Amino acid sequence: MTRSKTALFKVVFHNHGKIYELYARQVSASDIWGFTEIGDLVFDVYDGVVVDPTEERLRDEFGNTRVLHVPMHSIVRIEEVEKKGQSAIRDAESGEKVVTPFPLPAKPR
Template identity: 80%
Template sequence: MVKPLYKVSFLNHGKVYELYARRVHSGSLWGFTEVADLVFDVHDGVVVDPTEERLRDEFADTRVLHLPMQCILRIEEVEKKGQSAIRDAGSGEKVVTPFPLPAKPR
């Protein structure tokens, strides 16, 4: 049997985070939803998506996210994993962390 996969969209510091997880349920803390078993693409070598890499680093040691119900925008059960993202809450545009460039010589 295949475990269900959920796409969870929630507000965090003025941005909309879109993550994928295997477990989502009402938490033991009143008013919170537990999101566990986060799913990220695993790529060795070249980083294909810097946003996915940033999210994986940010949530690397997270066992369970306890999200306040009022910050959750949507929870979808999906067939396959899409791209995790961080979007601007106002415009919906993806927030892309630019690749660091070397400093200009003076």
């Protein structure tokens, strides 16, 4: 099955006790047996102020990655989507986001 170059996939997978949700343009079976190949990762690009710390953390971790090889048993779901949503890192147990979108105010002394 051929895909257009504008195809966009939401990939959800387990990684070190967390659930990662990334967006990519290419997803296929890897030449490495038992792995899924995820390439051309898509990140939002903002100048200046960091709008989404989760996106920033994911870009720091995977920004220089050409192709990500994820073990097939770690994949939770792969969806072909119309447009990019918000990337996320969640705790595998609770499903709560690991990175808080905005800093919490300091407790008064």
